[in-house]
Amino acid sequence: MASPLSSFPRIAVCAVACSRTFSVSAAAPAVQKLTRVRVVDNSPLGNTPYHRPPKVIHVYTKNGVGKMGDTVLLAIKGQKKKALIVGQKMPGERMTPRFDSNNVVLLEDNGNPTGTRIKAPIPTHLRRLEGDHSKLLAIAQRFV
């Protein structure tokens, strides 16, 4: 499974400690329990390398499927942390971009983002979360 592909667009899963590991799978599943995600903010918790990629352990929706804009519980570095899904591999609504990996931004328990900057592009249709996650949208640098 960990076969390195050349540059275009996916990156291989490394066996040993690597900060940016994300799965290379054939299907395009939505985010559910035990999916590996990619943390895109600049929080130390998200960026320090750990031998296991951050995994979803709970999805805060009625069904256990997490789409763009849903909060999830992650297991990172042996800790539990809430996060918001900001990019999914599965094609979503019409007129929303599809990302190459399931991107996630770490949140505190009160809904504030853990990091101070989000360099990855955030879809503009997440602006409907202006009420709950306005701080997250404020630290986003690029909208797509």
Added chain:
Amino acid sequence: MRIEKCYFCSGPVYPGHGMMFVRNDCKVFRFCKSKCHKNFKKKRNPRKTRWTKAFRKSAGKELTVDNSLEFEKRRNIPVKYNRVLWNKTVEAMKKVENIKQKRQARFILNRLKKGKELEKAEDIKEVKKNIHLIKAPHAGEARKLEEKMVQKLAEDVEMDD
């Protein structure tokens, strides 16, 4: 609202059409239809796929350097709103579009002219090669000989005079 360009075929992507894909290096790819998207996923190079504008421009089949194409380039400096400027720009856009189409058509016409000349030369060659299908090999030789003899006689008569 903005009419984007398809990454693969360079066609216009109108609002409500096509798909957008964001790669992990934050590069955004827009596609006008699933044909382009599928080709992209197959890792095809648009510069080698013959039906795309990218191929046509890189192969010199279409107009590449021209003043009228400069207007389409993206400018990253916002211009302060001015109603007169806005109206004038709309009129200018129509004119520029007109000129651009004419120039592009002219370019292609000139490019295809060479083909017509080559075709003509080929046809002449073919006729010369296969003239035996139209005219018998010794068809007019008797008459030509007769005319030559007549001419010679006439010259002899003149010289004698």
